[in-house]
Amino acid sequence: MHEMLNDPIDVTVAFKDNRVFPRTMRWNERDYKIETVNLVHTAREGQKRIFYFSVSDTTNYFKLKLDPEMLEWRLVELYTDG
Amino acid sequence: MHRIILHIDMNSYFASVEQQANPFLRGKPIGITGKDQERSVVATASIEAKKLGVKTAMSTWEAKKICPSLILYAGDPEKYSDIMHRFNAIYQEFTPHVEPFSVDESFLDITEEAEDFFGATYMAQMIRTRLKEELGNHITASIGIAPNKLMAKLACETVKPSGLTVVQPEELIDLLNRCKLDDLCGIGPRILKRLHALDIKTFAELRACPLEDLQREFKSYGLWLHEAAYGRDSSQGVNANSSDAKSYGHSYTLPENTQDQTVLKRYLFGLADKVGWRMRRDGVVARRITAHVRFGDFTSHSEQRTVNTPTADGMDLFKISWNIVKPLLTSDVRLVGLSASMLTKNPSQPSLFKKERNMQSVLCALDSLQHRYGTGVWKRGATLPLNLKQRSSGFHFDHEV
Numbered sequence: 001m002h003e004m005l006n007d008p009i010d011v012t013v014a015f016k017d018n019r020v021f022p023r024t025m026r027w028n029e030r031d032y033k034i035e036t037v038n039l040v041h042t043a044r045e046g047q048k049r050i051f052y053f054s055v056s057d058t059t060n061y062f063k064l065k066l067d068p069e070m071l072e073w074r075l076v077e078l079y080t081d082g
Numbered sequence: 083m084h085r086i087i088l089h090i091d092m093n094s095y096f097a098s099v100e101q102q103a104n105p106f107l108r109g110k111p112i113g114i115t116g117k118d119q120e121r122s123v124v125a126t127a128s129i130e131a132k133k134l135g136v137k138t139a140m141s142t143w144e145a146k147k148i149c150p151s152l153i154l155y156a157g158d159p160e161k162y163s164d165i166m167h168r169f170n171a172i173y174q175e176f177t178p179h180v181e182p183f184s185v186d187e188s189f190l191d192i193t194e195e196a197e198d199f200f201g202a203t204y205m206a207q208m209i210r211t212r213l214k215e216e217l218g219n220h221i222t223a224s225i226g227i228a229p230n231k232l233m234a235k236l237a238c239e240t241v242k243p244s245g246l247t248v249v250q251p252e253e254l255i256d257l258l259n260r261c262k263l264d265d266l267c268g269i270g271p272r273i274l275k276r277l278h279a280l281d282i283k284t285f286a287e288l289r290a291c292p293l294e295d296l297q298r299e300f301k302s303y304g305l306w307l308h309e310a311a312y313g314r315d316s317s318q319g320v321n322a323n324s325s326d327a328k329s330y331g332h333s334y335t336l337p338e339n340t341q342d343q344t345v346l347k348r349y350l351f352g353l354a355d356k357v358g359w360r361m362r363r364d365g366v367v368a369r370r371i372t373a374h375v376r377f378g379d380f381t382s383h384s385e386q387r388t389v390n391t392p393t394a395d396g397m398d399l400f401k402i403s404w405n406i407v408k409p410l411l412t413s414d415v416r417l418v419g420l421s422a423s424m425l426t427k428n429p430s431q432p433s434l435f436k437k438e439r440n441m442q443s444v445l446c447a448l449d450s451l452q453h454r455y456g457t458g459v460w461k462r463g464a465t466l467p468l469n470l471k472q473r474s475s476g477f478h479f480d481h482e483v
Contacts, residue, residue, distance in 0.1 A: 002155075039103040039218060043160040046456035052161070054103035061104040081106040 333419025
């Protein structure tokens with residue numbers, strides 16, 4: 001299942017070696033433990049630089065969007081195996 | 083002394099990036115497509131999909147027919163562009179002489195840094211390690227090392243994926259003898275056909291053909307073919323400042339084939355505005371505009387116009403390209419596109435005419451908005467879909483207006 005979303009989420013993160021590592025996220029009243037951060041990339045929205053984190057747990061792939069100006073996290077993509 | 087050139091090509095680039103991002107796509111045949119997957123082509127097939135017969139630029143329905151288990155995945159150009167900047171930044175750690183050749187390929191001149199081919203091999207391995215650290219295990223690269231760009235690219239193509247091929251000056255002829263003519267960058271289907279007509283089917287036969295005969299058939303390109311047959315590359319070396327665009331263009335595959343001029347105008351106008359904005363953002367104007375149409379039967383037509391007054395205004399670009407496209411609308415259109423070339427730096431000279439000066443200041447204000455909030459913050463009314471709704475109130479006194 002592959003879904004494009006734009007849902008606000010809560011994320012706990014760790015800061016290490018000048019990098020941000022999402023650890024857990026809460027979406028739809030449910031907590032997900034992030035197992036791996038697979039890729040981080042950035043994109044521009046005008047003058048704003050947006051960060052995207054491609055992360056996964058044991059069964060799901062999530063693409064998280066961080067707006068550093070608003071300090072807002074959103075879940076923008078979900079892929080579930082099978 | 084020979085130069086030492088590295089050609090680095092990311093393997094199945096778009097697909098590898100998606101497999102790096104999403105572990106559930108790894109080891110599976112995937113094809114990266116446009117947004118509308120049904121009418122799109124496979125821009126990149128994963129290594130697994132290639133093994134099952136899927137090829138780059140194959141239409142999605144054909145790819146699905148060949149490989150029913152193929153997972154089609156809409157591409158994310160911003161992501162690929164960001165990663166491209168990151169791997170080119172890694173190359174810059176090793177040499178300042180880096181020439182990006184395409185979104186997933188670059189040439190590096192490491193003559194001074196590597197000193198010899200052994201040093202070059204060691205450096206190639208170090209680059210590969212850095213790529214893995216920065217981007218992950220699944221975005222891999224093939225590397226070719228040779229005395230010039232042409233041969234480095236050919237060497238790179240010989241072992242994929244994750245190959246590392248070193249071709250020293252004395253091995254160039256041997257490499258060419260093992261390759262087909264069209265393996266070489268610069269020999270496309272048309273040149274190949276003309277070479278076959280001259281009964282030239284191998285590099286050995288190309289070398290045996292007198293230069294005069296090649297020049298008679300191919301004019302100035304004959305010399306290039308003659309030199310290439312010996313593994314010589316007459317082009318300039320690695321040009322680290324070659325990032326200036328030669329042209330700007332956009333094309334769009336319509337959701338369904340149509341001959342409707344209103345619909346086609348709307349899409350072409352939208353494309354012209356996109357091209358115009360990118361040129362103004364980069365401070366260039368164009369004198370040549372090329373319009374491109376692909377019809378429902380997959381035949382294509384493109385035509386160009388050269389104008390006296392260079393422009394970067396979407397309205398001008400649209401008018402010129404529509405004049406090209408309009409007479410061609412004799413059957414259903416599948417794709418429209420336009421590109422602008424013959425670029426010069428915009429001298430920012432104000433027009434003599436008030437109307438044009440007003441339009442320039444409007445564009446300037448709209449560009450400031452796009453700079454601040456991003457592309458797509460404004461659209462012309464003419465590019466929006468027309469959706470006339472039935473009246474829900476009133477006495478219909480305007481029915482004759």
